[in-house]
Amino acid sequence: MLKATRQEAALQLAAAGLTTYAYLPERMSVPAAVITPGSPYVEEGETFTEFTVRLKVTVLVRGTNETATDELDELLCSALDELETFDIEAVSEPAAYAFSDGQYLGAEVAIRTTKEL
Numbered sequence: 001m002l003k004a005t006r007q008e009a010a011l012q013l014a015a016a017g018l019t020t021y022a023y024l025p026e027r028m029s030v031p032a033a034v035i036t037p038g039s040p041y042v043e044e045g046e047t048f049t050e051f052t053v054r055l056k057v058t059v060l061v062r063g064t065n066e067t068a069t070d071e072l073d074e075l076l077c078s079a080l081d082e083l084e085t086f087d088i089e090a091v092s093e094p095a096a097y098a099f100s101d102g103q104y105l106g107a108e109v110a111i112r113t114t115k116e117l
Contacts, residue, residue: 016078
């Protein structure tokens with residue numbers, strides 16, 4: 001259920017023009033969306049078989065500060081439009097992110113959905 005939920009988010013985000021990763025990649029192609037567990041990752045739902053699953057989507061771009069900021073804003077708006085089966089909880093302020101292959105400008109999108117076992 002958890003892997004399928006991350007893949008569901010990845011499929012929807014790909015429609016926003018993002019290279020998607022439903023895991024933390026060693027190297028990536030940007031613009032990218034990296035989908036990792038949120039906090040709390042899983043909570044009980046209203047019924048015995050229902051659960052709330054939270055994910056963190058980190059949208060990342062690279063470029064000069066001005067162009068990267070504009071691109072990040074556009075991609076965040078597109079990503080929010082494409083996440084049809086998820087509720088948006090919050091979008092963080094843009095910040096610098098370091099991965100093994102470089103520095104990026106990005107923002108985190110907290111999302112959640114309800115799943116049945």
